[in-house]
Amino acid sequence: MTAAATFRVDPSWYWSRERAAQEWEHMWAKVWHMGPRAEEIPEEGDVFVHTLGREGLLFVRMADDSVRGYYNVCRHRGNRLLLAEDGPVYAPQFTCAFHGWVYDLEGTLVHAPYKERFDPAVIDDPACSSLRTFRVEAFAGWLWFTLDAAAPPLRDYLGPLADRLDAYKMERATIVDYKTFEFACNWKTTFDAFNESYHFQTLHSEILAWGNEDAPITLLGIHSYMVNEYGKPSTLYPEQEALNPQLEMLLTTNGIAVESFTGKATDVRRAVQEAKRARQGQAVFPYENLTDSQLSDAYHYMLFPTTHFNLFPEFYVALRYRPHPGGDPEKMYFDFIMCAPMEAGETVPPYTHRVVRGGDEPVEEVLKWGVRKHPIVDEVLGQDVGLVEHVQRGQRSQSFTDAILSTDERRITHFHENIDALIQGRSVRDLIAVNPVEADAHPGT
Numbered sequence: 001m002t003a004a005a006t007f008r009v010d011p012s013w014y015w016s017r018e019r020a021a022q023e024w025e026h027m028w029a030k031v032w033h034m035g036p037r038a039e040e041i042p043e044e045g046d047v048f049v050h051t052l053g054r055e056g057l058l059f060v061r062m063a064d065d066s067v068r069g070y071y072n073v074c075r076h077r078g079n080r081l082l083l084a085e086d087g088p089v090y091a092p093q094f095t096c097a098f099h100g101w102v103y104d105l106e107g108t109l110v111h112a113p114y115k116e117r118f119d120p121a122v123i124d125d126p127a128c129s130s131l132r133t134f135r136v137e138a139f140a141g142w143l144w145f146t147l148d149a150a151a152p153p154l155r156d157y158l159g160p161l162a163d164r165l166d167a168y169k170m171e172r173a174t175i176v177d178y179k180t181f182e183f184a185c186n187w188k189t190t191f192d193a194f195n196e197s198y199h200f201q202t203l204h205s206e207i208l209a210w211g212n213e214d215a216p217i218t219l220l221g222i223h224s225y226m227v228n229e230y231g232k233p234s235t236l237y238p239e240q241e242a243l244n245p246q247l248e249m250l251l252t253t254n255g256i257a258v259e260s261f262t263g264k265a266t267d268v269r270r271a272v273q274e275a276k277r278a279r280q281g282q283a284v285f286p287y288e289n290l291t292d293s294q295l296s297d298a299y300h301y302m303l304f305p306t307t308h309f310n311l312f313p314e315f316y317v318a319l320r321y322r323p324h325p326g327g328d329p330e331k332m333y334f335d336f337i338m339c340a341p342m343e344a345g346e347t348v349p350p351y352t353h354r355v356v357r358g359g360d361e362p363v364e365e366v367l368k369w370g371v372r373k374h375p376i377v378d379e380v381l382g383q384d385v386g387l388v389e390h391v392q393r394g395q396r397s398q399s400f401t402d403a404i405l406s407t408d409e410r411r412i413t414h415f416h417e418n419i420d421a422l423i424q425g426r427s428v429r430d431l432i433a434v435n436p437v438e439a440d441a442h443p444g445t
């Protein structure tokens, strides 16, 4: 029997400058991206400064409550208009620090010193002097953007993923933790690490006490998802009957007294589902919209090509991968954003969005910043981010000519295949139309 030909992920794609330039032209500039949360710019004149590779972008809350996207670029000679670091600022108008051109919130040039020295046919023509815009759409409480005026609408781009995410009522959530890491690796090196759970059995072996690693995978067009069940030991875990501390914690946090629980370790997941089902309609969490599996398990969605959502009913983690502004394909930004809905009477805990640049602060310290502690997140994230730069170095070796991928890693193959298709000249619309939407590999039991 001969093995079916599989797609080859070329290791040079993780470090080649030529490949990075192709990715920018055919992918970053063509697809939809996750920008800020809508709540980060609540009032007219609030602006979110966001960097994507070489582009500086401004998300602006307008008088009519809509959000406009402007390139952070002065039309005069190209200076960045707002010089602030990424994050929210208040800027009811934009004044360029170089020669003093002033733009209003509508992006119109309202003042230019010694305007009479310019050709009125140019400076008075809004097409020449107004700020350049990019498209923004709101979905799931986030502001999404594309730099391609001809890109399909966001909902078409997301396809069947949009309905699945709708069920989680993500717009009810608010940010509770936000960290940005600068890594010395390609953005795809980190992306791949979060796009499979085959590594749980080695890197996160403590998860096996209460969660599975052989997650069923479903391809949803250009996107995909996997389901990590929580509430029973993995079949790789030696003890299947007696409770362990992780399962006991899960019972306790769901209001089930450990002493009175008579089931086995493998029964905890069902008990947790029943406890949450009994609370449906009485909690801020969207239990009534979710299947039994979604009540207990982590649904890990990949939104092609730059975002993961790892969703539980009570909170979720958004992971965003960005190319480096300096253009070095062996550097990247990794955003970790945890969101949760607040129960009635609960106030949003304060958080500080901090950026850690390579080597500035040990990863273990950075992980202590969060205000909301979660056992999966605290331990597991540290294990993942501690490894990616080592993976990058190995992939760079002349000895490393091919990755050997398992079926558990087929989301990785699917991801790289779609990036490559764009680079080979396929359009986003074409890619959306031809990628199969598979039957759910995890029918929600």
Ligand code: FES
Pocket (backbone or CB within 6 Å): 074, 075, 076, 077, 078, 079, 096, 097, 098, 099, 100, 101
């Ligand atoms: S570059 Fe902005 S005013 Fe000259």
Ligand SMILES: [Fe+2]
Pocket (backbone or CB within 6 Å): 193, 194, 199, 203, 204, 380, 384
């Ligand atoms: Fe991991």
